[in-house]
Amino acid sequence: MSTLEIKDLYASVETKEGRKQILKGVNLTVNSGETHAIMGPNGSGKSTLAYTLAGHPKYEVDSGEVLLDGVDILKQTPDERAKEGLFLAMQYPVEVPGVSMTNFLRTAKTEIDGKAPAIRTWTKELSEAMKRLRMDPKFATRSVNEGFSGGEKKRAEVLQLELLKPKFAILDETDSGLDVDALRIVSEGVNRAKEANDFGILMVTHYTRILKYIKPDIVHVFADGHFVKTGGPELADELEEHGYDAYLPEGADSESALA
Amino acid sequence: MASNTAELNIPVADPNDPYAIPAAMPSSADKEPRSFDVADFPTPTNKQEDWRYTPLDRIAEFFDVFKPSGETTLVISNVDGTPVDPKHVTVSQTRLGEGGSGTVSKPNDRASVVEWNSGHTATIIELKGELRQPVLIRVIGGGEDLDALHLTIVAADGTHGDVVVEHNGTARLAEGVEITTGKDSHVSATFIQEWDKGSKHVGNHRIHVGENASLRHSVVTLGGSVVRIRMDQDFGGPQGDLNMLGIYFVDPGEHIEHRTMVVHNHPECKSRVVYKGALDGKDAHSTWVGNALIAPTAPGTDSYELNRNLVLTPGAIADSEPNLEIENGNIIGAGHASSVGRFDDEELFYLQSRGIPETEARKLVVRGFFGELVEEIGVPSVAQHLMDVIDRRLARGEDAAMQAVLEDK
Numbered sequence: 216m217s218t219l220e221i222k223d224l225y226a227s228v229e230t231k232e233g234r235k236q237i238l239k240g241v242n243l244t245v246n247s248g249e250t251h252a253i254m255g256p257n258g259s260g261k262s263t264l265a266y267t268l269a270g271h272p273k274y275e276v277d278s279g280e281v282l283l284d285g286v287d288i289l290k291q292t293p294d295e296r297a298k299e300g301l302f303l304a305m306q307y308p309v310e311v312p313g314v315s316m317t318n319f320l321r322t323a324k325t326e327i328d329g330k331a332p333a334i335r336t337w338t339k340e341l342s343e344a345m346k347r348l349r350m351d352p353k354f355a356t357r358s359v360n361e362g363f364s365g366g367e368k369k370r371a372e373v374l375q376l377e378l379l380k381p382k383f384a385i386l387d388e389t390d391s392g393l394d395v396d397a398l399r400i401v402s403e404g405v406n407r408a409k410e411a412n413d414f415g416i417l418m419v420t421h422y423t424r425i426l427k428y429i430k431p432d433i434v435h436v437f438a439d440g441h442f443v444k445t446g447g448p449e450l451a452d453e454l455e456e457h458g459y460d461a462y463l464p465e466g467a468d469s470e471s472a473l474a
Numbered sequence: 475m476a477s478n479t480a481e482l483n484i485p486v487a488d489p490n491d492p493y494a495i496p497a498a499m500p501s502s503a504d505k506e507p508r509s510f511d512v513a514d515f516p517t518p519t520n521k522q523e524d525w526r527y528t529p530l531d532r533i534a535e536f537f538d539v540f541k542p543s544g545e546t547t548l549v550i551s552n553v554d555g556t557p558v559d560p561k562h563v564t565v566s567q568t569r570l571g572e573g574g575s576g577t578v579s580k581p582n583d584r585a586s587v588v589e590w591n592s593g594h595t596a597t598i599i600e601l602k603g604e605l606r607q608p609v610l611i612r613v614i615g616g617g618e619d620l621d622a623l624h625l626t627i628v629a630a631d632g633t634h635g636d637v638v639v640e641h642n643g644t645a646r647l648a649e650g651v652e653i654t655t656g657k658d659s660h661v662s663a664t665f666i667q668e669w670d671k672g673s674k675h676v677g678n679h680r681i682h683v684g685e686n687a688s689l690r691h692s693v694v695t696l697g698g699s700v701v702r703i704r705m706d707q708d709f710g711g712p713q714g715d716l717n718m719l720g721i722y723f724v725d726p727g728e729h730i731e732h733r734t735m736v737v738h739n740h741p742e743c744k745s746r747v748v749y750k751g752a753l754d755g756k757d758a759h760s761t762w763v764g765n766a767l768i769a770p771t772a773p774g775t776d777s778y779e780l781n782r783n784l785v786l787t788p789g790a791i792a793d794s795e796p797n798l799e800i801e802n803g804n805i806i807g808a809g810h811a812s813s814v815g816r817f818d819d820e821e822l823f824y825l826q827s828r829g830i831p832e833t834e835a836r837k838l839v840v841r842g843f844f845g846e847l848v849e850e851i852g853v854p855s856v857a858q859h860l861m862d863v864i865d866r867r868l869a870r871g872e873d874a875a876m877q878a879v880l881e882d883k
Contacts, residue, residue, distance in 0.1 A: 270826075272823065296827075297826070303827050305824070309823070311825065312842065313843045315842070322838055359824075
């Protein structure tokens with residue numbers, strides 16, 4: 216049983232107009248086995264929260280702490296956080312030319328586990344996981360994410376989620392750019408990985424459609440850099456019905472476009 | 475309208491002495507004479523095109539005739555360590571100027587003419603027939619006293635074989651290499667520089683590719699304080715095929731320079747030059763200059779040269795300069811590409827977010843960057859040997875577990 220605690224987190228980003236505060240006092244506790252949906256209008260800071268947790272150098276933490284089983288991960292480099300058990304499935308996975316998926320996955324697995332995986336079981340595990348995600352075996356020999364379609368990149372993210380077995384998975388708009396079939400395959404992958412490893416999920420999403428496949432236990436509304444409302448799955452239905460207007464600052468144009 | 479019937483009068487070089495008449499000098503970017511006489515070459519300055527990127531003060535000792543230390547060791551065997559097969563490989567030592575040495579063109583700059591005039595002997599490696607496995611020539615540096623080494627590799631008509639020349643240890647080495655391949659031969663020659671820190675190596679390759687022959691010439695430079703290798707080539711007849719591959723990894727403060735001079739002097743020959751380098755740290759300096767000359771005598775030429783540089787950390791300098799001189803309009807192609815790029819922060823973050831530390835992430839990317847090139851070598855035992863060398867370089871300073879992963883990939 217693991218716990219991820221976010222305590223009064225403030226973070227900012229350097230922009231052309233100067234430093235801009237994006238996270239303004241985020242508080243959240245996630246336990247193993249729980250699925251939290253983080254929903255909110257565009258520009259509310261949902262993705263910033265995801266990247267700040269993972270340690271992207273663009274975002275600077277101003278104050279607050281994030282404890283993974285009591286360890287303050289904000290003091291750690293991104294790779295140390297990953298070893299601690301944090302995984303970020305990115306909205307736009309990065310292409311790494313010249314590095315094959317096979318080498319990449321094996322190196323990551325070696326680093327996370329602290330030892331190289333036994334070759335035979337590893338090869339089997341990899342090919343079976345790819346088959347379940349309906350990924351062409353040829354992907355293993357291709358460069359990381361290079362020339363992958365949007366859907367293929369998301370499958371590759373879920374493949375890593377299954378293989379690296381984190382304690383907490385942050386899914387940043389994993390549903391974006393997926394057609395119905397791909398959404399189902401990717402969601403099934405997430406559910407399978409959760410079933411197997413019982414990790415906690417922070418699912419950042421703009422739309423409710425992924426929630427039909429990955430059932431949240433808790434739904435949060437994130438607006439203007441912090442959580443403004445928390446409820447059960449029924450909150451998602453309410454958002455579907457009424458949009459985010461109620462949570463937007465006075466006078467702001469609604470950008471919400473709930474599916 | 476005047477009809478264009480007047481014939482162009484192009485000076486034609488004597489094939490036995492192509493540089494005899496100034497008008498037929500190989501390239502306007504290459505104004506150096508061809509001569510065995512030191513006095514024909516002034517001491518280099520950075521104002522000369524050929525030397526503009528080179529830190530001359532660091533290799534000044536290579537510009538005046540010296541007494542070689544004789545401390546460099548040569549060990550010649552098959553790549554697996556067994557003795558070479560005398561039916562296919564003959565090794566002999568001769569005085570410089572004998573046994574075919576000094577026949578593949580002539581020295582073309584101050585460093586190469588000094589090497590020729592300082593050394594006494596040439597090691598001649600003659601290849602014929604079908605070699606069962608690559609020949610490995612290990613050059614082991616004998617310390618910091620200046621030494622001269624001259625290698626001549628002669629492949630007879632129809633030879634199929636591979637040669638790997640490895641440089642290790644600490645050295646101050648002036649090296650001359652001549653490679654001449656016969657008609658219909660298919661040969662690869664791979665030169666690896668894995669020098670210890672502080673070593674200096676000034677090399678000059680003179681290459682002659684036979685009619686309807688193919689030569690794959692690979693250079694891998696992974697260490698040395700200053701390494702400068704100039705390679706001049708021409709063809710001995712139509713339908714020659716030259717493939718030059720280069721890989722270099724430059725550490726802080728090192729200067730690694732490769733200059734490829736490809737001359738298309740016969741019809742329907744093909745050349746490909748692909749050099750890739752990674753630079754790491756402050757004052758890491760690489761230079762690649764790729765000259766390609768397509769002479770009036772070379773219709774149907776197909777040539778291409780490419781250089782890519784990956785700058786891993788700030789403070790490194792990569793010079794990349796392709797020069798094309800096309801004196802014949804009737805060709806298939808003459809292309810070039812050159813780039814200097816930085817290791818991308820988003821790539822780094824992505825790899826790190828999967829648990830891979832920064833130093834490992836860089837290695838992974840560099841290995842991939844070079845691996846694409848090594849795969850092209852096509853001789854599995856040579857490619858494997860090269861990947862081993864690159865992995866050894868990348869694994870430097872790693873803990874045992876990560877070394878194992880890097881080495882068995």
